[in-house]
Amino acid sequence: MKYTLIVKDAPYQSQAADTACRFAHALIAEGHELAQVFFYFEGVFNAVANAEPPQDDRHVINNWTKLALENELELVVCSTAAQRRGVAKPLATGFRLDTLGRLVEAVSLSDRVITFGS
Amino acid sequence: MLVSKRCLFINRHAPYGSSHPQETLDMAYALAAFEHRVSLLFMDDGVYQILHNQAPAMIGMKEISHAFRAWEDYGIEHLYVEKASLEIRGIGVEELLVNVCLVSSTELHEIMEQQDFIFSD
């Protein structure tokens, strides 16, 4: 099956971003396809460069970058939501700013659309 | 060619506690503008989003409720409101700024089952 994931919470705000990322790994491991991860609302903060969490905590943003690089994935950040919050280039590796139009396409291609975050 | 999907947006939050209602509306309108079959459901505190006579400028927020009245231009299929959510809050249909389709919780289950995807604010 083909999935689109929407992430609505900032990293460390809740477990939503962590869960979404693990879910992405799991569905790919099970042989499903990930059409897109779309970052909206406070989720756009997952794309900031230069985050340095304490060394003994998980690095949410690097986990996304790893997911993107290993699977040649698109991590799409809504440009309007990003602009509203001052999230701007350069973004962390693997993320790109794009429009809601990309989500429109991904929804069209997907069998499942799952939202993470409140 | 885009495959059209049936999408239901469930709005459950009061309008100005966060920017989510505005951004959820933007997302719903974007999907609807590009061929997806989108409906909106207001329930719980979400019914306050379409209450008339809002004056959010007093707290420095942008009015979002008028945008709901453009739903036909965007090709939104239905505006649903859960009946009980209005009753509990003592809100009458005449206090809403759009014509809506009132649904019971039983009907709500049926509506949800007809959808491809469900989004919430």
Next chain:
Amino acid sequence: MELTKDGFLVNREEWTPEVAHVIAREEGIMLTEQHWEIIHFVQEYYDEYGITPIMRILAKAIRNRLGEEKGKSKYLYRLFPDSPVRQSARIAGLPKPPSCI
């Protein structure tokens, strides 16, 4: 008058038809009756709904209210060659439309 970095009016109260002419000239547009019809349309739409709609919705709304011919994107692009949405909003003194889509 004060403009944003993208050239949009900061205070809409400062908008007058003369301001529209000045901004239109910057956009390389000489305003005609046909332009004014669209400018008034987007102003009224914004007052009514608080939205500057994206191109295909703008075209549809114009089609429904001003007739088939005027809602054609060919017609709108002839009046506002660079971007009907952006240029009509800017000349009308409205906020910059969101960049999404």
